[in-house]
Amino acid sequence: MELLYDPADRAVMCNPHAVFARLRAEDPVHWSPKLSSWVVTRHEDAARVLAEDVFSSDRLSPFYRRAQDADRSTLAEVMRYIGLWLVFRDPPEHTRLRRLLNTAVNPGVVASLRPSVVAIVDFLLDEIEPDQEFDFVADFAVQLPAMVIMDMMGVPRDMLRTIKQWSDDLVNFVGSPRTVEAKYERARTGVLAMAEFFGRLVAERRDAPRGDILTMLIQARDEQGTLSDDEVVASAMLLLFAGHETTTNLLGNALMALHANPDQQERLRREPAIVDTAVEEFLRFDGPVLSVSRAVAKSHDLGGRRLEEGSRIFVMIAAANRDPDVFAEPDRLDLGRMPNRHVTFGKGIHFCLGAPLARLEAGTALREILRRHRTIEVTRPIADLDWIDAMVMRGVHALPVRFGR
Numbered sequence: 001m002e003l004l005y006d007p008a009d010r011a012v013m014c015n016p017h018a019v020f021a022r023l024r025a026e027d028p029v030h031w032s033p034k035l036s037s038w039v040v041t042r043h044e045d046a047a048r049v050l051a052e053d054v055f056s057s058d059r060l061s062p063f064y065r066r067a068q069d070a071d072r073s074t075l076a077e078v079m080r081y082i083g084l085w086l087v088f089r090d091p092p093e094h095t096r097l098r099r100l101l102n103t104a105v106n107p108g109v110v111a112s113l114r115p116s117v118v119a120i121v122d123f124l125l126d127e128i129e130p131d132q133e134f135d136f137v138a139d140f141a142v143q144l145p146a147m148v149i150m151d152m153m154g155v156p157r158d159m160l161r162t163i164k165q166w167s168d169d170l171v172n173f174v175g176s177p178r179t180v181e182a183k184y185e186r187a188r189t190g191v192l193a194m195a196e197f198f199g200r201l202v203a204e205r206r207d208a209p210r211g212d213i214l215t216m217l218i219q220a221r222d223e224q225g226t227l228s229d230d231e232v233v234a235s236a237m238l239l240l241f242a243g244h245e246t247t248t249n250l251l252g253n254a255l256m257a258l259h260a261n262p263d264q265q266e267r268l269r270r271e272p273a274i275v276d277t278a279v280e281e282f283l284r285f286d287g288p289v290l291s292v293s294r295a296v297a298k299s300h301d302l303g304g305r306r307l308e309e310g311s312r313i314f315v316m317i318a319a320a321n322r323d324p325d326v327f328a329e330p331d332r333l334d335l336g337r338m339p340n341r342h343v344t345f346g347k348g349i350h351f352c353l354g355a356p357l358a359r360l361e362a363g364t365a366l367r368e369i370l371r372r373h374r375t376i377e378v379t380r381p382i383a384d385l386d387w388i389d390a391m392v393m394r395g396v397h398a399l400p401v402r403f404g405r
């Protein structure tokens with residue numbers, strides 16, 4: 001049977017692991033005609049592609065150059081800001097931007113947030129009625145990371161719905177979705193609205209500094225004198241966006257894994273002290289990132305295949321994280337797994353800046369959910385859920401759940 005990876009196939013979306021296992025074994029550097037891209041599935045190759053500089057993070061410029069004229073004019077305004085995100089830049093621009101963002105998001109800042117993360121988790125869980133079905137994604141998993149990052153940035157909490165809408169619009173560009181109508185137009189709408197909002201907020205903070213991330217970014221920008229206003233606005237947009245989409249799906253996927261593995265659920269309830277290794281295992285077992293892409297910057301060979309300069313390559317994070325060469329019994333959820341060399345936060349110079357924050361949020365939330373509730377039940381079969389149809393994200397749009405006391 002021909003080995004094809006069709007990410008738009010609903011069954012594959014729900015469970016891609018059978019096809020990933022075949023790809024790893026039979027065609028680890030796979031040419032996908034559907035994606036017009038290379039697809040890499042082994043851990044070793046994934047780590048190389050993520051970390052080596054023959055693979056460029058600037059995958060937007062080649063895409064933009066190839067776009068149809070009509071799309072290109074819509075995309076010009078999207079590129080003005082998104083093209084400045086450090087995640088899409090190579091050194092030396094990446095180094096400069098990362099230094100700036102690091103002043104605002106670092107382990108010290110994140111440690112100081114613990115009490116407010118605990119308070120937000122309590123606030124949200126207090127609203128959830130035991131024995132009543134609710135949408136875990138909308139009522140909890142979207143709200144927690146969005147509130148945390150909005151508080152950090154000094155964005156008023158009543159903006160949450162608007163922010164979520166902008167961010168959903170933005171996913172239509174950065175998430176590599178396949179089946180969305182007018183996706184570039186929607187991305188443009190979201191980007192322009194966000195840019196206008198942050199432009200105004202930056203001006204306000206310059207007049208009246210506060211203790212929030214935005215003020216830190218402006219001060220770092222003004223002191224170093226090396227960043228444009230657009231770069232400050234773009235970096236704020238990136239933090240807001242990156243700060244919640246992924247963590248939302250980590251929480252949703254973790255809940256599904258707990259539902260499907262009652263023994264591990266009980267183990268974590270009994271031994272809350274293992275929550276940190278548990279979070280690493282949720283990141284590995286069914287993390288929120290399906291793939292990360294790169295552009296081939298210099299023609300060369302990988303896994304016996306010739307990769308030509310300019311071609312696109314998807315690193316299938318979800319496949320690398322189940323590579324049996326690296327993980328014993330990779331398809332088993334083991335909340336005490338150690339070591340756990342998953343690549344869900346990436347690798348190398350682009351390693352996720354927000355990893356300490358995501359870990360803090362997920363650990364706090366999962367420990368408190370299990371402390372409060374004796375049972376976690378996903379009330380619809382996992383195969384019937386509406387999975388996000390995008391290359392970057394892995395998660396569901398809604399997750400009907402019932403907690404029992």
Ligand code: HEM
Pocket residue numbers: 050057086087088098101105149238239242243244246247250287288289292293343344345346347349350351352353354355357358
């Ligand atoms: C479970 C949650 C998260 C996951 C799985 C995740 C995953 C990732 C991955 C895979 C990358 C590298 C992308 C690449 O190499 O192209 C990345 C980069 C990044 N993440 Fe996260 N992320 C998460 C949460 C967050 C949070 C909460 C924030 C912000 C507060 C954040 C901010 C960033 C930033 C700024 C970058 C760019 C770093 C760079 O290019 O140097 N992330 N993330």
